[in-house]
Amino acid sequence: MRVDTRALLLAAPPLAFVLLFFAYPIATILLRGLAPQGVFDLGAVLEVLTRPFVLEVAWFTLWQAVVSTALTVLVALPGAYVFARFDFPGRRLLNAAALIPFVLPTVVVAAAFLALFGSRSPLGLRLEHTIWAILIAHVFYNYAVVLRIVGGVWAQLDPRLEDGARVLGATRWQAFRRVTLPLLRPAILSASSIVFLFTFTSFGVILILGGPQFATLEVEIYRQAAQLLDLRVAATLALVQLLGLAIVLLVYSRFQERGAIRTRPATARAVLRRPQTAGERAFVIANLILLAFLLGLPLIVLVERSLSIAGGYGLDYYAALFSADSNSALFVPPLEAVTNSLGFAAAATAISTVLGILAAQVIARGQGAVARAFDALLTLPLGTSAVMLGFGFLISLGTLPVDLRTSPLLIPIAHALVALPFVVRAVLPVMRAIDRRLHEAAAVLGASPARTWRQIDLPIVARAALIGAGFSFAVSLGEFGATLFIVRPDTPTMPIAIFRLLGQPGALAFGQAMAMATLLMLVVGAAIFAIDRVRVPSQGAL
């Protein structure tokens, strides 16, 4: 019985946190949508749902997600092949660099593409406010997802499987289509589901790059709730969005369950080879050039624009971030956004790390359905969009006995909620890998359970927790959708400041937005770089 009480004590803080700040707000949205007047009113729901613009938004959300996903897979699949099969100078560096866009805040990505495709584009590409800008930004963002998931499986595939097919008379293409592709299908489906999830809930990119004529459900919820103040329509749209997300997650978990076909994994050394024929060399080089253009160009243009002033280059826009007078849109000197962001991120990291470790402990030590349900509950915020969360906060937290809406803790709480699954995911595998007998050995040597936890478990998971904390920090720095709902005008974060500056006319505001986005990119980059330096001891060592 003593064990149960202990588990309950550990589980209580993360459970209370998720119930109060996730389940309750989302439930409030559902209630608002289904029962706007306090009684269930399907008629009212249907009335909103059948409005032409709602159908239009839902349709656009769906098709842009489908097209973005297909496009991403199409562009990234050859890249995955190149990284899985070929060895070339700078391979490891490029492989790591390809991950950068994925960890960049949406606002930075949107700002970068605005720099590339907007009216101030140095290349004269005018794609701003077109579907192309949106699609290309989505490919940019999600390229790494396909590269990592599909490439990872591909690298594990024994190349002799294809050799076998070739010996049996198949052409290269036939061997790919009949042997490799079927083996990769689970990975491709899994990666596609994730990309679809991200693009289905795309917010920052559409809001900033798409302009007024494009709106996903996510964007429309924000417009209805925050700009038109029609909470009922917003809640109904949220219902549609939740339904869509539920379907995607269901399909995704199906793919996950069916899993990959078991093959003997090949060791990397045996698989990687230098491109040999001229055709192979051309293929590798073409893919690397594409990678450089797709992933490098927007970020380079972003930095270039931030430095480009009338008649040359300079740090004027950075300098302007320090002064308040020219920035009426922000109410405060833009640099304050940097300190705000760092402060919020520190608080969010502390909350999510502590709760994440507690939660992982409960899941790792627990058994059966309870632990699995707890795990699922903590992962749910990952599948729910940020805008939903912000909207939920907006309409639910006013009803609590303590009104958190004016609390400076509100933003860190929202960010911690988004980051919590990352911490749990980082810590859980290490915690699960801890040999139960280490606890027994400690007990036999006279250590109480509390001392065992302090001196055995905690030090072993410390590195993983540090990685989780780093992710929390990066997630919090870049969080945009939820923050936009709950941020107070006088405490903008960096993404909010960038968004407001982009909405301002004039070269100065644009330049400052570019400068701020560059700064944000550097801070997030530094956080990710720091995470990369922390090595988790291999499972074998435990």
Add this chain to the structure above:
Amino acid sequence: MLKLSGVTVRFGTRAAVDGVDLEVRDGERLSVLGPSGSGKSTLLRAIAGLEPLAAGQILWDGRDLAELPVHRRGFGLMFQDYVLFPHLDVAGNVRFGLDGSGVARAQADARVAEVLELVGMRGFEHRLPAELSGGEQQRVALARALAPRPRLLMLDEPLGALDRSLRRSLLDELAHVFTGLGLPIVYVTHDHDEALAIGDRVAVMREGRLETVLPPRELWLRPPSEFVARFLGFTNIVDAEVTQGAAATNLGKFTLAEPAADGTYRLLIRPDAFRPQADGPIVGVVSSSIFRGDHTLLGVSVDPNTHAHIELEVQADWSPLPEVGERVRLAVDTSGVVLLPLT
């Protein structure tokens, strides 16, 4: 003194340890021998307090340990593959049991140095477990178990994870270390060489039950059951009908060294009891010959015309040795014949 009475540990409905009564006297070294799955490790874990008892009692100096949690028992346990703390260096592992026990810092340092000296691991203080060889990890694990001066030391297959040659030398070392300690030791192993070398007495376990507890010499010379005999490596076992102090078997009639009641038995002929004799009662053909250094182990296929077909293991230290395929006639020393009760 450790006293177990009726100790039972259940996993589900299966009794892994079933009604074990056992004593470990002060300063005694007890080997627990048995095949894998016989419950010997579980018995150790139960004594340590890591497995709850389904029935029975574990007493230390007459006091029931049921309410005493693992970390207050003051028993040392060395785990099968050592379970060193991967994030702590050698010194950190060894002093783990000293911290929190109220030992002063300087004293703890001295104790760490002392036990590392004892196991020959001075100079390794700042290595991590991952940087140690199997044999070195074994020594550190022993030092860690000894450091807090446990009132009982238990070892679970301490040499099981090591290769053969290392086992031989470490076994000698362990025996040497134990002799100097004077604390009671429970040594679990599936290797009868180890059990016989370490133990003042050897407890043999079978399917959760205690089969026997005997001093090693007695166990080796007069195994009390066919199970124990086979586990010790003896294979020459045949049916026997005892009447008036003589045992009739398929291999002929043997006079018994000790009196036994008439009845049906099994009979063990120790492999070193055979000698060549021109008119010996056992006729066979050498089927295999394995040189073992101080003797040669012959496989002798007993003549199917004379007796029912039996393969005998014969430890031959005589010469000239018969070749494979050669016919031999053998006699048996009465002292090498052991009567085993039917089970």
